[in-house]
Amino acid sequence: MAISDITEFAHLTDADVEALGEEFDQIRRDVEASRGAADEEYIRSIIRTQRRIEIAGRAALFGSVVPPLWMAGAALLGVAKILENMEIGHNVMHGQWDWMNDPEIHSATWEWDNVCPAEQWKHSHNYLHHTYTNVLGKDKDVGYEILRVTSDQKWNPVNLAQPVFNTLLMLLFQHGVAIHDLDIDGLLKRDISDPEEFKAKLEQVGRKMRRQMGKDYLLFPLLTGPFFLTTLTANMTANLIRNVWSYAIIFCGHFPDGAEVFTEEQLENETQGEWYLRQLLGSANFTGGRLMHVMSGSLGYQIEHHLFPDLPSNRYPEIAERVKEICAKYDLPYNIGPFPKQFWRSIRTIWRLALPNRKAAAEQAAHEAEGLRRDGASTSPAAEAGRVQEPVAA
C-alpha cells in the first residue's frame, strides 16, 4: 500500500530523520569536495571509447553483407548506443559533469543518440521523476501511464493486455521515452491540458526522430551502397539491442518487490531527510561487476543515483558503501539483488497486476501498511531486504 507518512512507516523519530538527512548531506559534501582530474579522465575516456566503438561498428557495416561483419557491426553499434544513452547521456544530462565547466560535456548542451529530445527528457525525468519519485499521480514513471505496476493503481479491464503493452514498450523503448513528456494521459482522455504545448513538443519529437532515423535507416545504409538492406537491418538490430537492454535496466530501478510507492500526502511539508528516505525506499539496486555497471549507466546503483542524481556516476560504488552503513545504523532496508532476480520480480509484478487485486495482494498491502518490522530478528539491511524479498503468494 502506498505510503503517506514515511517517518511513521520507517518507525523513525523526526530527529532520526533529520540526523539521517545530515549524514546523506555529508556524503554529498565529501564527494563534491573531492571531484578532480581522475573523475574528468573517467568521463573523457568513456566518451572516447564510446565514439571509437561507434566508428568501428559503422565501419564494419561497410561489409554488412558478410554475416560475421553484420553481427559485429550490429553488436558494436548496439553497445555504442547503450554507452552513449546510459553512462554518458543520462548522466551528463543530470548535470553530473557540469562541475568541469566544460560546455561540451554539460547538461545544458548535451543531446543524446536517441529519438527523445534532451530538453523533454530533462523535464520528465530529471524534474518530474527525480523530484516526485514514486509518488502516485505525480511521477509518470510509475507505470509510464500505460502499465499498472502497483496494486495501489486502480485496475481497469485494459490492464488485461499489459503483458502485450509491456513487450511492445520493450521493443520500441526509445520511442516510448520520446513521447514520455507529452500529455499522453490527456490525449487518451481527450482532454489535453495545454494543446499548444503538446503540439510544440510533438513537433520537437518529430524533428529529432527524423534526424535519428534518417541517419540509421537511410543515410548510413545508402553510404554502404549495394549493402543498403543488410546495413539497414543491422542498424535496426543495434537500436533494438539498446531498446531491450535499457528497458530491462530501467525496469529494475523502481518496480522490483520492496520498492515503495507514496501518496501525495507524503509530499506535504516533506523535509530534506524525508526526501532522502523516500528516494531510498523507492529505489532498488542490482549487483554486478564494473563492466555491468558501466553498461547499465550505473543504474545498478539506483538508490545512490536517486539520493545524489548529480554526483558523478563513477563515485557511486564508494557512495554505496556509506549508504549501506547508514541503512544498517538506522535499520532501514537496502533493496539489492542480482540483476536477473530483480528483473524477474518487476516482470512478475506487471503480469500479475494485469489482473485485479486478489486476496493475497491485499494481504501483502496490509502487511506493508504496518511499516518496516522492528523485531530484533531483522535488524540488518540484508534481513530487512529479505523481508521484502518474500514472494507474494500467487
Next chain:
Amino acid sequence: MTAIGDSPLARRVRAAATRFTTPLLPDDYLTLVNPLWSARELRGRIVSVTPEAEDAATLVVEPGWGWTFEHTAGQYVGIGVAIDGRYVWRSYSLTTPPSRDGRRLVITVRAMPDGFASHHLVHGVEPGTVVRLAPPQGEFVLPDPLPGKVLFLTAGSGITPVMAMLRSLDRRPAGTEDLVLVHSAPDAERALFAEELDLLARRHPGWRIVQRHTSTDGRLDLSPATPPREGTPRSDRATGSSPRTALGDLVPDWRERETWACGPAAMLDDAEKLWADAGLADALHLERFAASFSGSAEGGTITFARSGRTVETDGATTVLQAGEQAGVPMPFGCRMGICHTCVAPLRTGAVRDLRDGTEHRVAETDQSTRTVQTCVTAAAGDCTVDL
C-alpha cells in the same frame, strides 16, 4: 587546417556530414584524431612556455579550427585551462599583432601571488596541453590613422596589450609617430620585455621609452596637485631625492597626448581622475580587463528559487551581484562573460545582456528553461533564477 569550415563549400560538406553524425558534430569524432580539429568550442594547443622575467612566462598557442586571426593589437583573449578536472578561465592580452609568428597566439602571463590559474599557466602547464579559447575582445585598441601624439602609461603586466601595439607599429614602414611610453615595474627582475623595449627605442627615433623601477624610482605620481614644471631633465631612469616622480615631470606635454593606460586598478583610478580634472577624459583610454557594459536593463525583482531569496534590483546590477548581495551562493568565474562558470537556469521572466542588450526570456507557461550568464545580465522585469 584552420581554413576548414570557412569556405561555402566546406560549410556544405560540414552540414552534410552532420546528417551522419547527429546528434553530435563531425568535429566530435575528428578530435579523436587531432584535438584541434573541432570548431565546436574554440580551442588551442600550448606550443611552448618560455620563462620571461621573474614569475612570468610567454605562452605560444596554436589555435584550432574556427579561429579567425582577426584580432587587433591591444585586445585580449579568454583562455580556459583544466585545473583539477575543472576549466578555469582568465583573460590575457595578446602580445603580438595578428598573423605574426605563423598563425600562433602569444600571451604573456604573470603569476599572481594568490592567482591559482596564472600560477598554473606560468609554472604548471606542459607544452601540448589543449586549452579552451574565447575570441578576442576589448576596446583598448589604437585608431587608424594614429593620433599625432601618443602616450602609453603602463605598470606591471599592464605592458602586455601595449606591447602588441608597439610590435604592430614597429612593422609599419617609416613610423613618424611622436610616441612616449612610461612603464613602471617593481624592479629589473620583474620588468617584462625590458630588452625588447630598449631595442625598439633605438630603432625608432620618434619613440621615447621610459622604463621605471618603483623600488628605486618610487611610484609615478598621478595626483592632479602637482603642476607641470618646465625644464625637467628628460632622463630615462628618473632618479633624485624625491621618491615620487610626477607624470608632468616625465612627460610635460601629457595633456596634448592621446593616452592609453593599463595597469593596477589603483593606478587606473588615479589616471582617470587626473585626466577628468584636466577636462581631458575623452583623451584617456583604459584597459581594466572587465566586460564593458554599454547597455542597461529595466531592473526588477529577481527571485532565487532554490535559496528562496528575493531581491529588487536596478538595471545596472547584474544578476550575480544581486544574488551575492542577497546572500545566495552564486557560482562565478571571470565575471566578464567569457567563462560560463556562472551560468544558471532562468525559470521565468527576462534578463538582458548588459554587453549588447540581448534579451533572454522564458515565458510563464514554458516548460523549458534557458541558461543565462549571471555575471553579464541584469533583470529585465521580474524574473526567477534557479539558484
